[in-house]
Amino acid sequence: MWEISGDxxxxxxxxxxxxxxxxxxxxxxxxxxxxxxxxNLEKIKLDGHGTIMSFTVVEQKPAGGFYFGPVPYAYGWVTLNDGVSIETLFTGCELDELKVGMEVEVVVEKLHDNAEGAEVLTYKCKPVKKQAGGPR
Ligand SMILES: [Zn+2]
Known part of the structure; x- marks a missing residue:
């Protein structure tokens, strides 16, 4: 589902x-x-950067017992730079900072601990912070 390179x-x-x-x-x-x-399909690495197309903030744990992560959380759709759209969770900023059109990068983070106490990892998208100003 994803690969993490040396850097x-x-x-x-x-x-x-x-x-x-x-x-x-x-x-x-x-x-x-x-x-x-x-x-005639081949496996490819997708670009790890993209743009937020839409998102929603979820305030309550969804019904169904399949979501074990924290609430509130944000999820939505990101179009990666090579054109494919992915459904993703968001991380790395306050939920009210998210905006459609924001540049994001794909990261892998813990979602929750499973019943055996092991970390369950998932991919999420994190806004790319622009450098504010230069060195003082
Ligand atoms: Zn085709």
């Missing part, structure tokens, strides 16, 4: 259709392009 850069792993060029995330498990029906 800490996170790359999400997706699929690229070699027939029509369509990108997918997550990887197409059955290796079939849902755009052109080709099975």
């Amino acid at each position: 800490g850069t996170v790359n999400l792993i997706g699929s690229k259709c070699l027939s029509c060029g369509e990108l997918f995330f997550p990887e197409q498990a059955k290796n079939i392009c849902t755009h052109c029906q080709s099975n």
Whole structure:
């Protein structure tokens, strides 16, 4: 689902259709392009940077017992620089700082501890902080 390189850069792993060029995330498990029906797909590293397209802030734990992370939390859609849209959680800023159009980078963080006490990791998107001013 993702790879972390030596310098800490996170790359999400997706699929690229070699027939029509369509990108997918997550990887197409059955290796079939849902755009052109080709099975000529290859695994690719996606760009770890993108732009927030939409988001929502969730104040209460969702029903269904499948979410074990903290609340409130923000999730939404980010379009990565190579054009594929991903559904993601957000991290690294106050929830009221999030804005559509913000530049983000993909990071991997703990989501919660599982029943055995082991960390469950997930990818999230973190706003890229612009350097305010130069050295004084
Ligand atoms: Zn295709």
